[in-house]
Amino acid sequence: MTGARAAAIAMPDELQGNGHGSANAFAELRSLLVGPEREQLADIRRRLDDPDRLVEDLGRVLPEAIHLRSKDRKLRLALHPIVEESIRVSVQRDPRMLADALHPVIGSAVRKAVASALQNMMLSLNQMVEQSVSLRSFRWRLEAWRTGKPFGEILLLRSLLYRVEQVFLIHRKTGLLLLHREASAVVVKDADLVSGMLTAIQDFVRDSFGAAENAELETVQVGEFSVWIQHGPQATLAAVVRGAAPRELQQVLQDTLWRIALDRAADLEGFHGDASPFAACAADLDACLLGKAAPSAKQSSVLLWMVPVLVLLALGAWLFFSIRDQRRWDHYVRDLRQQPGIVVTSAEKHGGQYQVSGLRDPLAADGAALLALNAIPRDRVRFHWEPYFSTQPQFAAVREFETRRIALERQALYFPFDQSRITPEQLTVIGSVAAEMRDLLRRAASTGKTIRIEVLGHTDDTGAEQHNKVLAQTRADRVAAALAADGVPAAQLSSQSAGTGEALGPGTPEDEGAVRRSVTFRVVGGS
């Protein structure tokens, strides 16, 4: 074509030398030969140069062209950013238009999602309240913290007795099985047949009860088994559960299905019966086989083990000390019960404080003194003693001795004014006093005590003090001598002046002075 045109242009120059007549002839020839084509060419050029015409022409064929190439990936890729941008601009300009268009779709989806979320929330609320306060929940939180898993997952694993025994991934349109996983030791009938039947049953339920197209069968309950079904646009995930699974399982299934739908979108779209690409989803499905024993925690730091070890140590120490204390206390109570003159009626422990109640002879040993022997702090024990007299021989002897000592100390020998000579009547009294003294000394010796008896001389307060002192000493000496003469060992007797106005004999005689002119006795030691 280019060559032809060059020839056409070259020719006139060649012919110019032959004169104008031939040029006209050539032009005529040319118009005769290519006239219609030239007009067409000019027309085409006009159409191409005129933007309005061009738009009109393109517009006529554009829809058809797009329709023709609608399957073309290139066209889709080319249009994609334009469509995206257009939607963005449209939303910016008037969001209501798009909202109106999407409302029927989104409205229904949102309603379903909200209803499902509310249902889940209500169901889990009771469970949550129960679990948030129990000891179990504390243990689970500890486990979640220790293993680094979310609390929800631990809850799922521990809270209810159930097991997901089988999981089916089913191609929704054909009902063909894409992948099937089962928990260990679960007997499985032909999973591909079950998959088909499950799909058929869903169709049956939907068709039979006139449910809407997007309404789906979500659970099937058969005895202790239930089948939990999650639906996606291309695939269905069905889990066969034994026992009562918590609602959280549904979320796990839903998440798994969504993940598979995303990862395997192309395989699902182009599925023609070849399930092999879905073998890669085995791990996803296995993760849904919940309820079996959780694998033990793989990682644990020293710190995590320190806590139980410390707790154990503390427990051990506490146990050791409380056992030791208990043994000491038992030992003490046994000792106390063996003490003469003590009757223990109760020995108890109230919040770290010991209480001992019982009867105690005033002559018995002090319960508190025994505490020190058993290394029990005095302030940890409170005593409630009721006094009583024990009939034990040693207490009887002590008491008899006391009685006789008091009796002896009440005895007195009276003298006339300024006299120290012992009258015959007084000798009789001295005889009985000497007998009492011998008896007392004997009793003291039999209980292993050593006593001494003081003979005290007294005078009235008339006369010179020096004289009275001598008089008192003389009275005491004479009585002591008389007692010694009557068989009281002199070594255990001593005599002295008690001075005027000192201890008087008992009674309230009319003549105070007569009472003061006397000799009395005092037992020293052995109490």
Place this chain on the structure above:
Amino acid sequence: MLGLQKKVCMAGAFAVGKTSLVRRYVESIFDERYQTTVGVKIDKKMVEVDGQPLTLVLWDLAGEDDLAQLRASHLRGAAGFILVVDGCRGRTLETALSLERRITHETGAVPFVLALNKSDLAPEWEISDAAIDPLLRRGWTCTRTSAKDGSGVEAMFAGLARKMLEAQE
């Protein structure tokens, strides 16, 4: 491991011997009562085409009559179907022809075979070759089968399997 699978629907008038075909020559775990309750029973048939194993998941649909209508949902996604006709009852062929139209309407053009069953009852045979000829001319695959002696059954399944694989390519 799951190999290649295809969903195949089996349809036909009542008492054409669909269930008998299935009972003896395929693997089944479900009771026949499923058909009357759910309207379908799932079985499977393992076949081999040129050394390639293929699992036909058979949706044995309830017998067709005026009351039980085919459920469109059961046909969805079928890669092929089997029309079963009782060779001794001419009317069941008419049913099969109408079923073919209705199934194809749902599934689009997918491979199928026509099984002329009860071939063992030759003396009572009612369907003439003349009735079959127009179908063969339309490219249909028609196979005589007998659930009783098993003749033609394997060939029928294998033929459908081959057609489906060819259609996939």
